[in-house]
Amino acid sequence: MRQTTLFIPTLKESPADAEIVSHQLMVRSGLIRKGASGIYSWLPLGLLVIKKIEAIIRKQLASIGAQEILMPVIQPAELWEETGRWEAMGPELMRIKDRHDRAFCLGPTHEEVVTNIFRGEIKSYKDLPINLYQIQTKFRDERRPRFGVVRAREFIMKDGYSFHSDRTSFDQTYEKMFTCYSSILNEIDLDYRAVEADSGNIGGQKSHEFHVLSDIGEDTIVCTSEGGYAANLEAAVAKKSEPTDSPLHELTEIATPGVKTIEELCAFLNVPASSTLKTLIVRVSDHGEETVSKNSFLAVVLRGDHDLNLTKLAKQEEVLGEITLASENEVRKILDAPIGFIGPINCGLKVLIDHEAFVSNNLVCGANEVDKHMEGFNSERDLSSTDYRVTDIRNVSPGDKAVTGEGELKFFKGIEVGHIFQLGTKYSEAMKASVLDESGTETPAIMGCYGMGVTRLVAAAIEQHHDNEGIIWPEKIAPFFVHLLPLNMHKSDLVREIAEHCYDELSSRGIGVLFDDREERPGVKFAEADLIGIPHRLVIGEKGAQDNLIEYLTRSSKEMVKLSPKEAIEKIVSRHNSLTAEI
Ligand code: ATP
Ligand code: MG
Secondary structure (H helix, E strand, O other), rough: EHHHOOOOOOOOOOOOOOHHHHHHHHHHHEEEEEEEEOOOOOOOHHHHHHHHHHHHHHHHHHHHOOOEEOOOEEEEHHHHHHOOOHOOOHHEEEEEEEOOOOEEEEOOHHHHHHHHHHHHHOOEHHHHHHHHEEEEEOOOOOOOEEEEEEEEEEEEEEEEEEEOOHHHHHHHHHHHHHHHHHHHHHHOOOOOOEOOOOOOOOOOEEEEEEEEOOOOOOOOEEEEEOOOOOOOOOOOOEEOOOOOOOOOOOOOOEEEEOOOOOHHHHHHHOOOOOHHHEEEEEEEOOOOOOOOOHHEEEEEEOOOOOOOOOHHHHHHHHOOOOOOOOOHHHHHHOOOOOOOOOOOOOOOOOEEEEHHHHHHHEEEEEOOOOOEEEEEEHHOOOOOOOOEEEEOOOOOOOOOOOOOOOOOEEEEEEEEEEEEEEEEHHHHOOOOOOEEEOOOEEEOEEEEEEEEEEHHHHHHHHHHHHHOOOOOHHHHHHHOOOOEEEEOOOHHHHHHHHHHHHHHHHHHOOOOEEOOOOOOOOHHHHHHHHHHHEEEEEEEOHHHHHOOEEEEEEEOOOOOEOOHHHHHHHHHHHHHHHHHHHH
């Protein structure tokens, strides 16, 4: 493609709202333009990248037998009412009405639509398994759209759905999909981790997220360096500590005037946070909002150095509604003590205590009296007259022992680019999508769903592949493979002749070439070439041209070699062919 004919509106400055490098570079290199908060247009270069990523996804999915379909963006409310998600999705669901006042939404995901297709057509186990996917624009009215296309309100997703009559078949497809996602991310050349994820309230089901490692990632992922364990912090567990047999101190009340936080307590007593206890009062039932009834609250107890894991807490049987932290007033009413001095002993509430707090000896906790704490707290002894249950409700910490027994846990930040998920029969039961099994009995189909964020992948790739000058596209998703930079071509017939020859030759051999045929100064051309980040570059100058030499370099190394046009073309063609030969 000749650059004079291509719309690449580059910018020297980053837009004010672009907080992260990929967002800045995507705008500066003319890949995207903002339409509204979280809503973007994709310009020619950006769209070429999307198409490359989509092609990789299509190729890999075809290799495991998934079939592409295209479902409507607009979905009737009735389908969402069948699964209860019309209510449950809340304000994230973009809702519209037609001229007859009928309610619809703009699809944020397509479980309902695909299950509706399935139930209308498939009746027998003989027609299963079936594995369908689409690549399509999704709409989610995110509470906080940010980071450009990373968290957008309109974005492109590959979403796939599989249907099975038995568990073995499902497990096979899940495994294949796991491998397929890994292959896609390897092809794009991303440093990623596949991690165990929380599967929401569908208990006991498998779910994996694929995270591209990046400091701007919104998720914390936990891995061992040995690679044996990897999980999202929300779902991560650690090896449980054994109880210690150190002698138990006597429980003693101590004066702690004005000492309210764990930090203040540690400083006041000169003890580490791991020797203290944290007690949080949380409301766990939506009922009786107005009245402060003790039954609606729980005392959640952790070691002072540990943080509460809300995802784990939400799954506890005592939690019946949304979790909210009790207000100062509510705490006073329930415990007759202010926040800062509360503790579990005889607190009158059901106590959920984290395992690590339970097995630690001689801790300091609140005394349920202003300006007082208790020293020498030992759970089993001191909670004997309190209603309590021991469970895992904490975030793991860096350095914790892995549950697999090998290695220590390390923390990383990740951008979630894919999520594969076992839905079980949640949707098939709600929507009565059943098949007849071998014995002729109607059974709800077992479903899996598999999402991958196509537009988010573009940003994630840039986060991992850039330098101070601009983008360094991984070869397989670059908008063009070669950038042809003739210098002062308008003044030299020789330069023009060689450039035109390289362009024709490379193009005819199936290679994407961006031909900078503009009358720009060399400095401008180089700066823009660095910004745009095409992986291979050929520079043609008058001096070299006279000796039949052109300069070849890659965007990543910038190491330049002088070659004849023929040699340079062969080098690029052979690199290109070796890449396309890989599967
Ligand atoms: P997140 O936790 O980031 O909100 P999610 O769990 O809501 O993601 P899924 O519903 O599993 O995401 O969607 C599948 C994939 O779609 C995600 O892995 C991600 O790559 C992409 N995705 C989700 N939300 C957005 C968004 N707002 N903008 C861009 N891509 C998104
Ligand atoms: Mg989301």
